[in-house]
Amino acid sequence: MAAKPTKNKPMFYPWHHFVLLPAALILAIYGVRRYLDVAGDDSEISRLWFTVAALAVVGFGVLLMLRQHYALTLQDRLLRLEVRQRYFEVTGQSLRPLEDKLKLGQILALRFAGDAELAELTQAAIRENLSSKDIQARIQDFHFDHMRV
Numbered sequence: 001m002a003a004k005p006t007k008n009k010p011m012f013y014p015w016h017h018f019v020l021l022p023a024a025l026i027l028a029i030y031g032v033r034r035y036l037d038v039a040g041d042d043s044e045i046s047r048l049w050f051t052v053a054a055l056a057v058v059g060f061g062v063l064l065m066l067r068q069h070y071a072l073t074l075q076d077r078l079l080r081l082e083v084r085q086r087y088f089e090v091t092g093q094s095l096r097p098l099e100d101k102l103k104l105g106q107i108l109a110l111r112f113a114g115d116a117e118l119a120e121l122t123q124a125a126i127r128e129n130l131s132s133k134d135i136q137a138r139i140q141d142f143h144f145d146h147m148r149v
Helices: 014-038 044-065 067-091 104-110 115-128 132-138
Strands: none
Touching: 014 044, 044 067, 067 104, 067 115, 104 115, 104 132, 115 132
């Protein structure tokens, strides 16, 4: 029997955390430093270093904004839990045995269904392998999610 992990390790996305973000930060610092050395000159080299610095700073900002991706991943986990809870409240049964048969997009689409149709629509999604758009098209009592980022 394999040993169970005793700690929850922090999750890193290696390309983002250890390659792109440090490289963009180094390039931004270097570009700004080099531009400050030639700032005030009306020369081609000062314009070049300004462009490099500006692009590096913007690129670094874009990489920082990728944190939104992590927020959406967390929202997906929370929505999965919400659908699990609602399914249990409506049917008295756990959704977990059925989750392996559903894709994340299907589960996220099921959150729009009203309580009266949630169980039946879940079974139909599994039976007919409905896409998320097909699930949403079948919903009679649609509950829009105004809190999604």
